[in-house]
Amino acid sequence: MTQKIFDVIEIVESFPAVYIKRLNLLVITDLHLGYETAAAEEGMFIPKIQYKKTIEDLKLIFKKHEGSRFLINGDVKHEFSETGYHEYKEVSNFFKFVKQFSNDITVVKGNHDTFISRITRKFDINLYDKYAEENFLFIHGHKNLNLSKVRQQYIILGHEHPSIALYSELGVKEKIKCFLFGEINSKNLLVLPAFSYFAQGSDVNLIPHDELLSPVLREIDVDSLRAVGIIEREKCLSFPEIGVLRE
Amino acid sequence: MGISFIKKPWSDEENLACLESHVRNWFTSKFRCLTPPQRFSFKLISRNRNVLITAPTGSGKTFSAFMVILSDLFRLSKHKKLEEGVYCVYVSPLRALNNDIYKNLIFPLQEIKELYGDEVGEVRVGIRTGDISSYEKQKQLRKPPHILITTPESLAIILNSKRFVEKLKTVKWVVIDEIHELASNKRGVHLSLSIERLREVIGRDFVRIGLGATLYPLEEAAKFLVGYENGKMRSCKVVDVSWFKPFDLKLVCPTDDIIYTDADAMNALMYEKLDEIIAAHNTTLVFTNTRSGTERVVHHLKNTGVYKEEEIAAHHGSLSRETRWDVEDKLKKGLLKAVISSTSLELGIDIGHIDVVVQIGSPKSVTRCVQRVGRSGHRLNDTAKGIIIGMDRDDIVECGVMLRCALERNLDKIRVPQNCLDVLVQHIVGMGLHKKWSVDEAYALVKNSYCYHNLDYDIFIQVLHYVAGHYASLEDRSIYGKIWFDEKDGMFGRRGRYTKVIYYLNIGTIPDEVKVDVYTVDKKQYVGSIEEEFLERLRKKDIFVLGGKTYMFRYARGMRCYVEEKKEETPTIPAWFSELLPLSYELAGEIRLFREQIFNFLKKNDQQGMKKLLSTLPIDSRSKKAIEQYFKAQYNYLKKVPTYNHIVIEETRDLKKRNLLIFHTLYGRRVNDALSRVFAIIIGKTTRSDVLTTINDNGFSLILPRDIKVDIEKAIRELYTVDIIELLKNNIRRTELMKRRFRHTAARSFLVLRNYKGYKISVRKQQINSQSLLRVCEMIDEDFPVIRETYREILEDIMDIEKTQKLIDDMKKGRVTWEIAKTEVPSPFAHNLIVLGEADVVLMKDRRQRLIELHEAIIEKI
Numbered sequence A: 001m002t003q004k005i006f007d008v009i010e011i012v013e014s015f016p017a018v019y020i021k022r023l024n025l026l027v028i029t030d031l032h033l034g035y036e037t038a039a040a041e042e043g044m045f046i047p048k049i050q051y052k053k054t055i056e057d058l059k060l061i062f063k064k065h066e067g068s069r070f071l072i073n074g075d076v077k078h079e080f081s082e083t084g085y086h087e088y089k090e091v092s093n094f095f096k097f098v099k100q101f102s103n104d105i106t107v108v109k110g111n112h113d114t115f116i117s118r119i120t121r122k123f124d125i126n127l128y129d130k131y132a133e134e135n136f137l138f139i140h141g142h143k144n145l146n147l148s149k150v151r152q153q154y155i156i157l158g159h160e161h162p163s164i165a166l167y168s169e170l171g172v173k174e175k176i177k178c179f180l181f182g183e184i185n186s187k188n189l190l191v192l193p194a195f196s197y198f199a200q201g202s203d204v205n206l207i208p209h210d211e212l213l214s215p216v217l218r219e220i221d222v223d224s225l226r227a228v229g230i231i232e233r234e235k236c237l238s239f240p241e242i243g244v245l246r247e
Numbered sequence B: 001m002g003i004s005f006i007k008k009p010w011s012d013e014e015n016l017a018c019l020e021s022h023v024r025n026w027f028t029s030k031f032r033c034l035t036p037p038q039r040f041s042f043k044l045i046s047r048n049r050n051v052l053i054t055a056p057t058g059s060g061k062t063f064s065a066f067m068v069i070l071s072d073l074f075r076l077s078k079h080k081k082l083e084e085g086v087y088c089v090y091v092s093p094l095r096a097l098n099n100d101i102y103k104n105l106i107f108p109l110q111e112i113k114e115l116y117g118d119e120v121g122e123v124r125v126g127i128r129t130g131d132i133s134s135y136e137k138q139k140q141l142r143k144p145p146h147i148l149i150t151t152p153e154s155l156a157i158i159l160n161s162k163r164f165v166e167k168l169k170t171v172k173w174v175v176i177d178e179i180h181e182l183a184s185n186k187r188g189v190h191l192s193l194s195i196e197r198l199r200e201v202i203g204r205d206f207v208r209i210g211l212g213a214t215l216y217p218l219e220e221a222a223k224f225l226v227g228y229e230n231g232k233m234r235s236c237k238v239v240d241v242s243w244f245k246p247f248d249l250k251l252v253c254p255t256d257d258i259i260y261t262d263a264d265a266m267n268a269l270m271y272e273k274l275d276e277i278i279a280a281h282n283t284t285l286v287f288t289n290t291r292s293g294t295e296r297v298v299h300h301l302k303n304t305g306v307y308k309e310e311e312i313a314a315h316h317g318s319l320s321r322e323t324r325w326d327v328e329d330k331l332k333k334g335l336l337k338a339v340i341s342s343t344s345l346e347l348g349i350d351i352g353h354i355d356v357v358v359q360i361g362s363p364k365s366v367t368r369c370v371q372r373v374g375r376s377g378h379r380l381n382d383t384a385k386g387i388i389i390g391m392d393r394d395d396i397v398e399c400g401v402m403l404r405c406a407l408e409r410n411l412d413k414i415r416v417p418q419n420c421l422d423v424l425v426q427h428i429v430g431m432g433l434h435k436k437w438s439v440d441e442a443y444a445l446v447k448n449s450y451c452y453h454n455l456d457y458d459i460f461i462q463v464l465h466y467v468a469g470h471y472a473s474l475e476d477r478s479i480y481g482k483i484w485f486d487e488k489d490g491m492f493g494r495r496g497r498y499t500k501v502i503y504y505l506n507i508g509t510i511p512d513e514v515k516v517d518v519y520t521v522d523k524k525q526y527v528g529s530i531e532e533e534f535l536e537r538l539r540k541k542d543i544f545v546l547g548g549k550t551y552m553f554r555y556a557r558g559m560r561c562y563v564e565e566k567k568e569e570t571p572t573i574p575a576w577f578s579e580l581l582p583l584s585y586e587l588a589g590e591i592r593l594f595r596e597q598i599f600n601f602l603k604k605n606d607q608q609g610m611k612k613l614l615s616t617l618p619i620d621s622r623s624k625k626a627i628e629q630y631f632k633a634q635y636n637y638l639k640k641v642p643t644y645n646h647i648v649i650e651e652t653r654d655l656k657k658r659n660l661l662i663f664h665t666l667y668g669r670r671v672n673d674a675l676s677r678v679f680a681i682i683i684g685k686t687t688r689s690d691v692l693t694t695i696n697d698n699g700f701s702l703i704l705p706r707d708i709k710v711d712i713e714k715a716i717r718e719l720y721t722v723d724i725i726e727l728l729k730n731n732i733r734r735t736e737l738m739k740r741r742f743r744h745t746a747a748r749s750f751l752v753l754r755n756y757k758g759y760k761i762s763v764r765k766q767q768i769n770s771q772s773l774l775r776v777c778e779m780i781d782e783d784f785p786v787i788r789e790t791y792r793e794i795l796e797d798i799m800d801i802e803k804t805q806k807l808i809d810d811m812k813k814g815r816v817t818w819e820i821a822k823t824e825v826p827s828p829f830a831h832n833l834i835v836l837g838e839a840d841v842v843l844m845k846d847r848r849q850r851l852i853e854l855h856e857a858i859i860e861k862i
Helices: A035-041 A050-064 A085-099 A117-122 B012-016 B021-030 B038-046 B061-078 B095-119 B134-142 B152-158 B164-170 B186-202 B218-226 B263-280 B291-303 B321-332 B366-373 B393-407 B421-434 B439-448 B457-467 B474-480 B499-506 B532-537 B585-604 B607-615 B621-637 B669-687 B712-721 B724-732 B736-748 B763-780 B785-798 B801-812 B828-834 B845-861
Strands: A009-011 A018-020 A025-028 A069-072 A105-108 A126-128 A130-133 A136-139 A154-157 A162-167 A173-184 A187-191 A226-231 A235-241 B003-005 B051-054 B088-091 B125-128 B147-150 B173-176 B207-212 B236-240 B247-252 B284-287 B312-315 B338-341 B356-360 B384-389 B483-486 B491-494 B515-520 B526-531 B543-546 B549-557 B560-565 B646-653 B659-664 B692-696 B699-704 B817-822
Touching: A025 A050, A035 B474, A050 A085, A085 A105, A085 A117, A105 A130, A105 A136, A117 A126, A126 A130, A162 A226, A173 A235, B003 B218, B012 B021, B012 B038, B021 B061, B021 B095, B038 B051, B038 B061, B038 B207, B038 B236, B051 B061, B051 B218, B061 B088, B061 B095, B061 B147, B061 B173, B061 B207, B088 B152, B095 B125, B095 B147, B125 B134, B134 B164, B147 B152, B152 B164, B152 B186, B152 B421, B164 B186, B173 B186, B186 B421, B186 B439, B207 B218, B218 B236, B247 B366, B247 B393, B247 B621, B263 B284, B263 B291, B263 B356, B263 B384, B291 B312, B291 B338, B312 B321, B356 B366, B366 B384, B366 B393, B393 B585, B393 B621, B393 B828, B421 B439, B421 B457, B421 B483, B421 B491, B421 B499, B421 B736, B421 B785, B439 B457, B439 B491, B457 B483, B457 B785, B515 B532, B515 B549, B526 B532, B526 B543, B532 B736, B585 B607, B585 B621, B607 B621, B621 B828, B659 B669, B659 B828, B669 B692, B669 B699, B669 B712, B669 B724, B669 B785, B669 B801, B692 B828, B699 B828, B712 B801, B724 B785, B724 B801, B736 B763, B736 B785, B763 B785, B785 B801
Parallel strands: A025 A069, A069 A105, A105 A126, A136 A154, A154 A187, B003 B236, B051 B207, B051 B236, B088 B147, B088 B173, B125 B147, B173 B207, B247 B384, B284 B338, B284 B356, B312 B338, B356 B384, B515 B560, B646 B817
Antiparallel strands: A009 A018, A018 A025, A130 A136, A162 A173, A173 A187, A173 A226, A226 A235, B483 B491, B515 B526, B543 B549, B549 B560, B646 B659, B659 B699, B692 B699
16 A cells, blocks of 8 residues: 555655655655765775665666656765765766656755766756745755745655654664654645665654754754654554654 | 693792893892792793793782893893894783883893993893884884883784884794783784784794783683694693782671661761771772772762871772872872772782772672782782672672682683684784785684684685675775785785775774763753763663762763653662673572572571581671571572572562562573573563563563563473574664674774774764664675674673573573572562662662662561
């Protein structure tokens, strides 16, 4: 059974991705390609598995929604500074791959996407600071947003990498990536989980409001939002309001 | 030849005859006669034998090792055969000790040289550690010290210094001091591989001399010292003169009524006893087991007004190096009345005269007790005097038995860690930097170390693949690989521009010691800091005391811990829990045996027999009375008793009316840690609920949810069939313990560096990184070497998986029996376990109150 959010947005199986039928649009966020290379520069030699896994997952997602358009809601790449060689290659290869499945690709700029215009230009990909279509607004979420000034009904955010953290009695901590959504000031807000494997997520049910990464989320009552956790490639788990989970 | 014990010493004349005339004359002018270890060492070392000598501090160990070496060096110099190279490498784990040794050698060298006059040239001693300046290094290159003093880490670095390593080709002796401090941890493992690499660099074998305080079994330490040569164990002569000092040991109980004396009174009596002892001696060394305990005792003593402020001092790891040196210096000068320590002063430095060692609460192992007491009576024929002040009933039983074992020389066993893969990684990198290797050649070298003599070839290959970065794609190996490895050709060698720097800056086995900052969840107020080790142990909703207030653990993020203040809630885990050393397995066995004997007397109503047994323990009459009452209370309440091979599982309820299952398994905390987890999982599965556990050395308790009935027999039957290791691994996998140990292992394996390209990477960053890393490594291969080593360390070094499996096997085969006992209130033996969270070395009011309540409940029932 496909899990829906706000009726108009579908979670693609149990992937950190959504499909908006009305727009024939697949949306993901926060890929952070090149994370491992950046880490190695800092003396942490994480094996490079993110890219491979990203491609594998996307193949399955595209298969489910053939011919759809594609939008990445920010942080395609990881490295802040000048795009390094390895990262450049990885991001290029990534777009090359995506172009096989979709010829309408949009990228909304995230805070890590400095200098990405070089690559998006090469592949003829649309790059925006924020993107609006019909009743939907897509922004990364790293900058302030005056909700009352937004004209669209649905607001899709990234940046936060939300997760739910649960501790068991024996001291075992489980961290579950999740979609965060709810009605705020009569707008429908949806925060997507990070597609990246290495996303160091915000445990939204544990950390205090002012420690959230997104200034947008810091302004609202996060405790009233609900969550759908995903155990990747397995299943979705519905949770009640964050406030309830925050013991 | 193998390992053999030498029991009969040679005469002073025979020994002195081994020395050159001037050296001999110098020695006899300074010392009237030889000390016990010297009566063996001069002869043995002059015969070029590998020797392991264990002797107490103050018994002339330094000279026992160096006299012959100095003599040989001077002889060579006389015959103009002394080359410009290192002849003796002396390694000790302590930098301070190295400075002492250096000073102790300079004088003899100078004075003996004067006796020779022009006949000899210079014989040099030098230190090489991390502190050394490049000027010094240059000097050492031009004029290498004939005797080189260094640390395990520095030795590994020297092996890779292209030019200086050439000067080691003349090495004839390697001396390892404080071997008891090295043989049972990773630092010793690291050293053992360095020694084998040294052997390979030099191209011929050398004499190995091991010095240390008492330990057992000596064969194990000897094997660690000498290792193998081409698959055959090298020979070693073992000399054990650690017992020639007479021991005067006593356990005292400060109160007549150990249960009903309330907390304040108990403390007061303890301090009274302590004051008594300090007043009766010149300098007293006090051990308290925990840093907080140390601080409190120092605080108290300074406030009594009896002593001058500067006569009392604390010494523990949290103090700065300068502070500690200052204390050690004052000790040497005899300026202190009392030094209070947690554990640091256990390490052997010549700290001057101590008349008596006092231990507050149990030192937890016979060996440690003997080592600590051995610090007293520094002159050769002094008696080593030790007094333990018992603070509760289990303490008293434990220490009583411990002291008897000490007098009988019945020590606990050391265990040399086996197949530590992270240490192996460091040396493979070092070896690769040195030259090209064939896999077989390298494998043979590694297996020469006793710590790796059982290493699987497949695992060795796996580690090589890891160091070569083969888990990364071809094009990325330049980033990840520290060696290139061609499996087909069976060769490997160095790789990477930064590899040498990485090796130099990240070598070592001691993880960055970290304090975890504690903040409140709501206001984010800083409330204090806790040890990382303690954080490892915390479970959700655990309550602990910090800075006098109680807090509940909510979550941890990197190196920060978030808590909620919980006024007046009882703690579930004592703040010093991670600091407290575990009871040794062997001593636990002795105490189980003792229990059996006492219970037998009680069953037969043999008062005489019991009194006789109690009199074999070096304890005062109050302690005897306390033990008698303790066992009688247990027996009168519950006729089913735990003995050497019999476990009692008590089904009961605590004062909060929670259902408890108490396992009276006196096997030490390391076994109970593993066993309790296994039971909690099995029972948790069948009851579909969470099971809270509390553990200590004497057993563990499971707190069950209300209205849940547990089928213990069924659980035990399942215990016999499950794969314990898999079960434990699954359970440990997501705990804080695993995450943090993984960080340590990842750092040792160079997967996450502490120092890279000029930047010191904060521990906080290392920690966050390590968590993602753990998941990723598992995805690649569940048996990723770094993961495998983390599990091994947790299961073998922290817990005791071997003994746990043995116990379960014994239960299965009926060699260990068990029975269930139902009680309405917990039996006396369980009380300490129940009030564990509130325990403290210097007792808190609450805990005593609870113990009294529990006891009253018992009396009512009897």
